[in-house]
Amino acid sequence: MVWMIAKRQIHDTVTSLKFPLFLILFSVSMLLSTVLFQFHYLQSLEDYNVKVAEMRDEFSRQAKSLVQLGANWHKLHRKPPKLAMLSASGEDYVPNTAEWKSADHGSQYRVGRDNFLFRTTTQFHWTFIVGLIVSLAAIIFGYDAISGEKEAGTLRLISANPVPRAQVLWGKFLGLAAVLGTILVVGFLLAVTAAVILGHIALEGGDFLRIFIFFAGSLLYAAVFLALALLVSSVTHSANVSLVFLLLLWVILVVVIPGTGDIVARGLYRTQSQSEVEGKLRKGQEAIHAEFEKKRMAGEVTTEEDWRRWHADLWRAIRASDSKIFAANRTQQFTQTRLGRNLTRISPRGLFSFVAEGLAGTGLGGQLRFDENGRRYANQFGDFIIAKDKLDSESLHLYFQWAGLSEKPVDPDEIPIFEETDPTLSESLKAAFVDLTILFLMAVLAMMGAHLAFLRYDVR
Amino acid sequence: MIRTIAKREFLSNLMSYKFAVGMALCLILLPLGTYVSTRNYHRRLERYELDRDAHQRELTKLHVYSALHPQVDKRPPVLSIIAEGLEERLKSTVRADRHRVPCLEGKGGRMALSRNRYAQAFPSLEIVWLLAIILSLVAVLFAHDTVTGDRELGTLSLTLSNPVPRHQVLLGKYLGGIGSLFVPLLAGFLAVLVVMNLSAAVSLSASDWLAILIIFLLSLIYLSAFFLLGMTVSSLTRRSATSLIILLAVWVALTELLPNASFFVAKNIMPVASMEKTRTEKRAVEEQKNKEISKIWETAQQRAQRGELHILLNKRDNNEKGQLFRFISPETAEFLKDAFGEFETIEVKYADKMAWQDQSYVRQLERQWWLADILSAPSLARPFSSTVRALAGTDVEAFKSFVEKARQYRLEVLAFVEAQVTSNPYRFFTDDPVEEIQKDWPRALREERISRAELGEKMKTADGDPRRLLDLTSMPRFSPPKEGVLERLSRRWRDLTILLLSNVGLFLLAFSLFLRYDPR
Structure with missing residues (x-):
C-alpha cells in the first residue's frame, strides 16, 4: 500500500510544473559551478606550483650555508583543496600561507588573487546550491502533501480505505523523496560527468566516494526539509497557510541562522584586540630584555663566544614568548569560531555545510590540518638542521641563530620538502560523521513529529 | 473604481496569514539583526576613537620633521548599522605618510592579529541584505495570487462583468497590494530605527535622516518591482499554486544564485594579479x-x-x-x-x-x-543593496573619496x-x-x-x-570628505535606473498580459 501511495505521489509531482523547474534550476547551477571550479582550481594550482618552485629555489640558494637555511624565515603554502567545489565556504578568507623558522611557527596570512572590494566570500559551491535549491524544492514539493489533499477532498477517500495512516504518510514521504532524489541524481551526475570530461581536477576513487557521501548527505538534508514540510502540512488545514509558514521557517533556518552564528559568537566571546596583543608582545619582550640585561651587567658575558651565546639565548627567549602569545591568540580565535559554528548547527544548512567541509577538507578542518602539517614539517626541518649542524665541529651549535650555526654547504636535495598530505578517507568520514548523524536525527525527529501530527489530523 | 478595488485588495490581504508572516519577519528579524549590528557599530566606533586619539597623541611627541607621518582615520558612518558594506573589509586608517601615497587597502594583512579569519563559513548578514531578502519574499507572496486567486474563486469574472476597464482593475490591485505591504515595511523600519536609537552611541544627523528616508523610498521601489514581477507571473498562469512556485524559483535565482554566480564568474574570467x-x-x-x-x-x-x-x-x-x-x-x-x-x-x-x-x-x-x-545587476537585490550601501557611505566610492582626501592631505x-x-x-x-x-x-x-x-x-x-618638541599648531588639519546624500545617491544612477525601469517594464508587461487574460 505504501508503494501505491508513493507511486501516485511520484506521478503527481513529476507531471507538475515544479519538477522540471527545479530540475533545470538545480542542474544548470551545478553545471555552472562545476565548470567554474575547474578553472578556479587550475589557476590556484598553478599559483601554488609557482610558489612551491620559488620555495625550492630559495632553498637551493640558501643551501650554500646551513645557517642561511636554519636562521631564515621561510614560507609554507597551503595546497588548494581538490574538492573545494563541494564546499569552499570561507576559503577566500582563511590563511593559506604560514611563516616559519626552523622549529618555530610564525604568523599566518593570506596571499593570492583575492579582491577586497567584494564584501562577502564568493560562494557558488555545491553545498551552497544544494543548501538553497534543494531545501526550497523540498518545501515546495511537500507543503501540500497533506493539507492539499484535504482541500481537494481526496484525503477522506484515502482514509476510507483500510490503510493505516502511518502508511499514507510514509508513502507520501518516500514518493517525494524519490522525486527529490531524482533531481539530486541528475544534477550530481551532470556535474560529475562535466568534471571528469574537463578533467582539470584529477579525481580518484576516494574522491568519488567522498562525492557519493556528500550526495547521501544532500539526500538527508532534503529529507529533513521534506519531513518538516510534511509536519507543517499535517498541522495546517490549508495548503496556502502551510506554504507561508514553511517559507518563514525556511528563511530563518536557511538564511538567517547561518548568517548570524558568527556575529552572535563575536558578541558572546571576545577575542583580543590588535593593541592588546601588541601590548602583551611588547611587555613580554621588555621583561626578557631586562632579565638578559641584568645578566650582562652581572659580568657573566665576557668572551666573544659568551657574547654570541647570550645573544642567541635572548632571541630564543623572545621568540618563545612571542609564539606563546600568538598561539594563545589563535586558540581564542578558534574557540570563538567553534562557538559560532555550534550556534549555526541549529540550522540543517549549517550541519550540511559542515558535513561538506569535513568531506572536502576545507574550512576550519582544512585550516587545522594545514596548521598541524606545517608544525610537523617545521619540527622535521629543525631536526634536519640540528643533525647537519652536529657534523660540523666548528659550529657553536646555537640552533637557528645567525651567529651560532655551521656555515658549511648542504646538499639541496637532502632538504625535506613540505608536502601537504591529503586527508585519508577515514579522516574525512570522521570529520563528517557527527554532523551527518545530527542531520539524520533531525530528519527522524521531524518525521516523528509529522507522524504524530498526522495521526490526529482531521481529514474532513 | 480603482479605490474600491484597492480597498478590497488591501483588506483581504490584511486578514491573510501571509500578512501575519510578513509582519513577523519584519518585526522579529529586523530588530534582532539591528541590535546585533548596532553593537558591532559601537565596537567599530570605539576602535576608531582609540585609534584616532592614539594617532593624535603620537604627533605631540615628535622632535623632528623627518618623523612627521600623520595618520588619518575614517569614522564609521552611523548608517553602517543598516549597511555594513566594506567597513570590515577595507582599512579605515590611512597614513598620510610623506613617503608613501595613500591607497585603498584591504584589512587583515600579515600583522592583523585581532581579525578572526577562521570563521566565515557563511558570510555574515547585513540588515540591508536581510531587508532585500525578506521584502522580495513577502512581495512575491502577496502578489502571486492577485490575478490567479480571483480567477480560482470566480470573482475575476464578476469584477470584469462590471463596466470597469481592465487597467483599472490591475492598477487597483497593485495599489491595494503595495498598500498592504507598506504596513510591514513601515513597521520594520520603525523597529529598526527604535532599536538603533536606543543605543547611546548612535546619534543621527539631519542628513542621516534624509538618507534613511531615501532608503525607505528605495525599499518601496524595490518592493514594488517584486510585486509587479509577481503580478506578471500571476497574469501568465492559471493557478495560484503554479504562479507561486514559479515565483519562488525566480526569487531564489535572482536574490541568491545570480549575485553569487556573477561574483564567481567575474573572478574566473577576469582574474587579478596575485x-x-x-x-x-x-x-x-x-x-x-x-x-x-x-x-x-x-x-x-x-x-x-x-x-x-x-x-x-x-x-x-x-x-x-x-x-x-x-x-x-x-x-x-x-x-x-x-x-x-x-x-x-x-x-x-x-x-x-x-x-x-x-x-x-x-x-x-x-x-x-x-x-x-x-x-x-538584473538581480534587483544587488542594485538595491548597493544603492543603500552608497547612501550609508560604506561602499567602495566612499572609501575611495576618503583615500583621495588623504592624498590631498599628504x-x-x-x-x-x-x-x-x-x-x-x-x-x-x-x-x-x-x-x-x-x-x-x-x-x-x-x-x-x-x-x-x-x-x-x-x-x-x-x-x-x-x-x-615640534610645534604643530599651524599644521593643516585633515578634514574628511563631505558628500551630500544626493551626491552619494547619484553615484548609483545605474542601479536606480534599473530599479525604476524594471518597475515600469514589469507594469507594462503585467498590463499587456492581463488584457489578454481569460478570466474563466
Whole structure:
C-alpha cells in the first residue's frame, strides 16, 4: 500500500510544473559551478606550483650555508583543496600561507588573487546550491502533501480505505523523496560527468566516494526539509497557510541562522584586540630584555663566544614568548569560531555545510590540518638542521641563530620538502560523521513529529 | 473604481496569514539583526576613537620633521548599522605618510592579529541584505495570487462583468497590494530605527535622516518591482499554486544564485594579479630607493672616518622613519641638511612610483568588481543593496573619496614641512637650537672642555624639554570628505535606473498580459 501511495505521489509531482523547474534550476547551477571550479582550481594550482618552485629555489640558494637555511624565515603554502567545489565556504578568507623558522611557527596570512572590494566570500559551491535549491524544492514539493489533499477532498477517500495512516504518510514521504532524489541524481551526475570530461581536477576513487557521501548527505538534508514540510502540512488545514509558514521557517533556518552564528559568537566571546596583543608582545619582550640585561651587567658575558651565546639565548627567549602569545591568540580565535559554528548547527544548512567541509577538507578542518602539517614539517626541518649542524665541529651549535650555526654547504636535495598530505578517507568520514548523524536525527525527529501530527489530523 | 478595488485588495490581504508572516519577519528579524549590528557599530566606533586619539597623541611627541607621518582615520558612518558594506573589509586608517601615497587597502594583512579569519563559513548578514531578502519574499507572496486567486474563486469574472476597464482593475490591485505591504515595511523600519536609537552611541544627523528616508523610498521601489514581477507571473498562469512556485524559483535565482554566480564568474574570467606579485614588484622599486639613500650614508661614513663629521647622538624619534641627531658639529649639520633635503626628494620621487603600482593593482580589483556588479545587476537585490550601501557611505566610492582626501592631505603636509624646513633647515633631523649647533659639542668633548657626565646631563634635560618638541599648531588639519546624500545617491544612477525601469517594464508587461487574460 505504501508503494501505491508513493507511486501516485511520484506521478503527481513529476507531471507538475515544479519538477522540471527545479530540475533545470538545480542542474544548470551545478553545471555552472562545476565548470567554474575547474578553472578556479587550475589557476590556484598553478599559483601554488609557482610558489612551491620559488620555495625550492630559495632553498637551493640558501643551501650554500646551513645557517642561511636554519636562521631564515621561510614560507609554507597551503595546497588548494581538490574538492573545494563541494564546499569552499570561507576559503577566500582563511590563511593559506604560514611563516616559519626552523622549529618555530610564525604568523599566518593570506596571499593570492583575492579582491577586497567584494564584501562577502564568493560562494557558488555545491553545498551552497544544494543548501538553497534543494531545501526550497523540498518545501515546495511537500507543503501540500497533506493539507492539499484535504482541500481537494481526496484525503477522506484515502482514509476510507483500510490503510493505516502511518502508511499514507510514509508513502507520501518516500514518493517525494524519490522525486527529490531524482533531481539530486541528475544534477550530481551532470556535474560529475562535466568534471571528469574537463578533467582539470584529477579525481580518484576516494574522491568519488567522498562525492557519493556528500550526495547521501544532500539526500538527508532534503529529507529533513521534506519531513518538516510534511509536519507543517499535517498541522495546517490549508495548503496556502502551510506554504507561508514553511517559507518563514525556511528563511530563518536557511538564511538567517547561518548568517548570524558568527556575529552572535563575536558578541558572546571576545577575542583580543590588535593593541592588546601588541601590548602583551611588547611587555613580554621588555621583561626578557631586562632579565638578559641584568645578566650582562652581572659580568657573566665576557668572551666573544659568551657574547654570541647570550645573544642567541635572548632571541630564543623572545621568540618563545612571542609564539606563546600568538598561539594563545589563535586558540581564542578558534574557540570563538567553534562557538559560532555550534550556534549555526541549529540550522540543517549549517550541519550540511559542515558535513561538506569535513568531506572536502576545507574550512576550519582544512585550516587545522594545514596548521598541524606545517608544525610537523617545521619540527622535521629543525631536526634536519640540528643533525647537519652536529657534523660540523666548528659550529657553536646555537640552533637557528645567525651567529651560532655551521656555515658549511648542504646538499639541496637532502632538504625535506613540505608536502601537504591529503586527508585519508577515514579522516574525512570522521570529520563528517557527527554532523551527518545530527542531520539524520533531525530528519527522524521531524518525521516523528509529522507522524504524530498526522495521526490526529482531521481529514474532513 | 480603482479605490474600491484597492480597498478590497488591501483588506483581504490584511486578514491573510501571509500578512501575519510578513509582519513577523519584519518585526522579529529586523530588530534582532539591528541590535546585533548596532553593537558591532559601537565596537567599530570605539576602535576608531582609540585609534584616532592614539594617532593624535603620537604627533605631540615628535622632535623632528623627518618623523612627521600623520595618520588619518575614517569614522564609521552611523548608517553602517543598516549597511555594513566594506567597513570590515577595507582599512579605515590611512597614513598620510610623506613617503608613501595613500591607497585603498584591504584589512587583515600579515600583522592583523585581532581579525578572526577562521570563521566565515557563511558570510555574515547585513540588515540591508536581510531587508532585500525578506521584502522580495513577502512581495512575491502577496502578489502571486492577485490575478490567479480571483480567477480560482470566480470573482475575476464578476469584477470584469462590471463596466470597469481592465487597467483599472490591475492598477487597483497593485495599489491595494503595495498598500498592504507598506504596513510591514513601515513597521520594520520603525523597529529598526527604535532599536538603533536606543543605543547611546548612535546619534543621527539631519542628513542621516534624509538618507534613511531615501532608503525607505528605495525599499518601496524595490518592493514594488517584486510585486509587479509577481503580478506578471500571476497574469501568465492559471493557478495560484503554479504562479507561486514559479515565483519562488525566480526569487531564489535572482536574490541568491545570480549575485553569487556573477561574483564567481567575474573572478574566473577576469582574474587579478596575485597580491604578492605586486608586492614583489614594489619591493624591487624600494630596493632601488634604498640603494640611492644608502649611497648618501656611505659618503657620510667615509667622511666620518676621515674625521670630518661628528655625531654624538643618533636615535629614532617615536617613529621608525624619524631620525633624531643631537650634539653634532657645524660641518655635520651642514652635511645632514643637504642629505635630508636629498632624502626627501628621493622618497617623494619613489613614493609616486610606488603609488602608480598600487593604483594599477587597485584598478584591476575595481575592474573585476565592476564586471561582477554588471553581471548581477538584473538581480534587483544587488542594485538595491548597493544603492543603500552608497547612501550609508560604506561602499567602495566612499572609501575611495576618503583615500583621495588623504592624498590631498599628504600634499598639504609635504608643503607644510617644506615651509617649516626652509625657515629652519636643521629641524629635519635635530631639535638642537641653532646656537647649540654652532657650539660644536664634539670638538668641545674632544678638547675636554666639557666632560662626558656634563654631556649626559644635557642629553637628559634635552629629552625632557618640552620646548624641543615640534610645534604643530599651524599644521593643516585633515578634514574628511563631505558628500551630500544626493551626491552619494547619484553615484548609483545605474542601479536606480534599473530599479525604476524594471518597475515600469514589469507594469507594462503585467498590463499587456492581463488584457489578454481569460478570466474563466
